[in-house]
Amino acid sequence: MRWSYRCPECGAAYPIEPGRYLCDRCGSRNAPGMPLHGVLECAFDPDEARRELAAGSIPLPVEAEHFPSLPVGGTPLWPAPRLREELGFPGLWLKDDGCEPSGSYKDRASYLVAAFARKHGIGEVALASTGNAASSMACVGAAAGLKVTVFLPKSAPIAKRVQVLQYGAELREIEGNYDLAFDTCLAYTDETGVLSRNTAYNPLTIEGKKTAAFEIIRELAARGSRPPDHVFVPTGDGVILAGLIRGFEDLLALGEIDRMPTVWAAQAEGSSAIARALETGRLEPRPSATLADSISVDAPRNGVFALAKLRRHGGAGAIVADQAILEAQRLGSAKAGLFAEPSSAAALAAFIQARPRLGRDEVAVAMLTGSGLKDIASAARAVGYRLD
Numbered sequence: 001m002r003w004s005y006r007c008p009e010c011g012a013a014y015p016i017e018p019g020r021y022l023c024d025r026c027g028s029r030n031a032p033g034m035p036l037h038g039v040l041e042c043a044f045d046p047d048e049a050r051r052e053l054a055a056g057s058i059p060l061p062v063e064a065e066h067f068p069s070l071p072v073g074g075t076p077l078w079p080a081p082r083l084r085e086e087l088g089f090p091g092l093w094l095k096d097d098g099c100e101p102s103g104s105y106k107d108r109a110s111y112l113v114a115a116f117a118r119k120h121g122i123g124e125v126a127l128a129s130t131g132n133a134a135s136s137m138a139c140v141g142a143a144a145g146l147k148v149t150v151f152l153p154k155s156a157p158i159a160k161r162v163q164v165l166q167y168g169a170e171l172r173e174i175e176g177n178y179d180l181a182f183d184t185c186l187a188y189t190d191e192t193g194v195l196s197r198n199t200a201y202n203p204l205t206i207e208g209k210k211t212a213a214f215e216i217i218r219e220l221a222a223r224g225s226r227p228p229d230h231v232f233v234p235t236g237d238g239v240i241l242a243g244l245i246r247g248f249e250d251l252l253a254l255g256e257i258d259r260m261p262t263v264w265a266a267q268a269e270g271s272s273a274i275a276r277a278l279e280t281g282r283l284e285p286r287p288s289a290t291l292a293d294s295i296s297v298d299a300p301r302n303g304v305f306a307l308a309k310l311r312r313h314g315g316a317g318a319i320v321a322d323q324a325i326l327e328a329q330r331l332g333s334a335k336a337g338l339f340a341e342p343s344s345a346a347a348l349a350a351f352i353q354a355r356p357r358l359g360r361d362e363v364a365v366a367m368l369t370g371s372g373l374k375d376i377a378s379a380a381r382a383v384g385y386r387l388d
């Protein structure tokens with residue numbers, strides 16, 4: 001299949017090859033701690049993509065034989081009747097990516113990046129992370145036989161750091177936040193030439209995250225439901241958000257759906273730059289403060305790209321308090337048997353907040369992006385259990 005990168009800001013095209021990250025013209029490599037400009041997007045030939053889809057596979061820019069042997073994607077979509085009844089919304093579905101091999105949605109991106117590395121004979125991948133991307137790349141990298149180096153804030157939940165070490169990756173702990181880890185890792189990959197899996201910076205991290213859109217459409221159709229009217233996405237850097245919108249755009253272009261769902265950026269009050277920008281028109285980094293660590297970023301690295309996609313398709317923002325996140329987390333566990341980490345539960349909290357504005361017969365999907373076992377300290381707090 002003929003694939004290339006395109007810059008959504010100026011339209012420039014580039015081959016998909018090692019060493020290519022941002023657009024040469026629009027890229028903003030020299031602005032540490034800021035959203036990236038010139039983030040590239042994958043482009044393909046629609047006729048070939050349609051043939052791939054008809055053959056049962058999701059069109060991706062790396063051939064199937066390069067993917068490591070590991071069950072990534074194809075996660076369950078649940079109707080959760082007790083939760084539906086509790087919330088008075090019969091069309092609610094939960095997409096559970098806590099079931100991924102490393103326990104988070106990040107595996108979808110790591111899987112594509114690992115396949116790309118194998119295709120090009122690259123032996124090492126490095127990345128910065130709040131925790132889940134690191135444990136994910138370490139996991140998928142282990143299955144693929146790659147060396148993985150991760151830059152992680154010391155404050156990352158312990159389960160995520162232990163996962164990294166269990167999978168045999170190299171852990172570099174940063175005395176600082178995720179934003180500092182991001183810039184430190186860029187300096188490392190610049191210096192060494194190692195493949196960067198920094199989220200948004202490597203365009204394949206966005207493309208890899210589109211696959212759940214295809215699964216949702218397929219699964220809902222198989223269960224006799226129409227496509228979703230609303231999709232709630234926990235959002236930090238805005239890569240899952242942009243990846244999912246990208247997936248729905250593909251499905252629209254390929255004739256699999258006839259309109260876009262409303263995609264909601266679910267953000268914590270203390271880290272809400274993308275949702276705020278939808279209202280103010282300005283993307284303003286701000287020091288982050290939320291217990292939902294996976295969506296805690298000062299500057300959403302994919303903010304420019306994600307906002308453009310949200311605006312193009314009438315997307316919406318939902319800003320939820322940490323308390324509402326913890327309540328949604330407990331509700332999901334107790335009413336659906338789905339124990340999600342706080343960042344994931346933000347999607348459910350956003351749905352609960354938005355529900356009075358949704359039509360009663362509409363179809364909504366909440367993206368539950370990570371397992372609750374990844375951050376026991378916050379989960380303990382939500383149920384009032386004191387850890388010693």
Ligand SMILES: *Cc1c(COP(=O)(O)O)cnc(C)c1O
Nearest residue numbers: 132236237238239240294369370
């Ligand atoms: C990374 C992550 C998110 C947010 O994804 P972004 O692409 O940073 O917006 C949400 N939930 C979980 C569990 C994550 O690991």
